Amino acid sequence: MKRILVVRELRTGFAGLVVALALSGCATDRTYGTAPGIEIAQLEELPAPRIENLYVIGPQEALEIEVVGAERLSGTYLSDGLGRISFPLLGVLELDGLPPNEAAELIANSLRGTYLLNPEVRVLPSEIPPRTVSVGGQVNKPGEYPVPVRQSLLRVVNQAGGLAEYADLQDVLVLRTVAGQRYIGAYNIQAIQRGNYADPTLYPNDIVIVGDSPARRRLDNILRFAPLLSTSAILIDRIGR
Template identity: 40%
Template sequence: MMIKIASPLIALVLLSACAGPGSLGGAQNITVMNSSELPAPDRSDLLSESRPYLIGPFDKLMIDVFGIEELSKKEIQTDASGRISFPLAGVIEAAGKTPGEIEEEIESRLRSRYVRDPQVTVNLKETVSQVITVDGQVKRPGLYPVVGKMTLMRAVATAEGTAEFAKLD
């Protein structure tokens, strides 16, 4: 009888050791605040390092070649594998590259055969591949592009904040 009671008692003691307060954070760039209020933003929140946008499938790009009307204001969408096709430059693997890297690629391809000193500009027109979903008790739930250094607080702010019935605790 003693063995049957001891087994559940030992299991309870072992499980209670797991219930202690765990350590939060762990990463070097995460600060855990013990407060009921959020801290005021500081300079590092406003001027944090920017994360370059990497082009992905179905993103739309606006490409201009300065001085060449036929190659200017071209709106091009990447295909499902992240490639684009640009006149005189051919097919370019755009997935995983920044707009600046695409500019350099198009410039080098045009310079090799067709244009003496091409000046290419690549801008993002529409981002589809890097989006987040903000759902629940926010004022405007939906899909939003990941721009710069996106955090949970910025995602909620992008959705215009919490709604009336949001549980903030």
């Protein structure tokens, strides 16, 4: 049986942060820490993004915005480093993380009534970037990897050259934003490999981070110096005779 423990951040003015800990086996106990303002809930899996909204507006992107019947408002707009644009009559608009249809709706609603009776707005990116998943941490080849629409966690890790020597198999994170809500799912990839629970599905714009295992590093360091320590002990013993 699989449990996913969810921790939700409830701070006003910030997007909520959810930490989903995927646990294999009902009796499994994994320690986690939470800060004030955290709500704990239960989920079966991380929510999936809407397929039509896999592309979202980000920083430094050129957008073709058309306001039908209002040529002075139509044109090419470049988002700044925070995903904002400066739009005539409306000033600065926050578009970061919005799909084009929601950005168009935001602009239309802001113009409606005060400036235009029933505005029709279209937002199109000048260039749609390739759909990718970002993989970092303890993998052999960190980087951005293409995904068609969806892909499994194990396949994406394999695309990144597999787990590195000091990867923590119980600490693999998946970061995802759905409808403005941020999520983090923590998975035990060894349990997934063994078939203890399903290989989770990843989507474009997900971020995967494979944790580091300090214990494995310490053990490796001990084994690395063990011959030297053994030889030294023998020499000291011989000198002491």
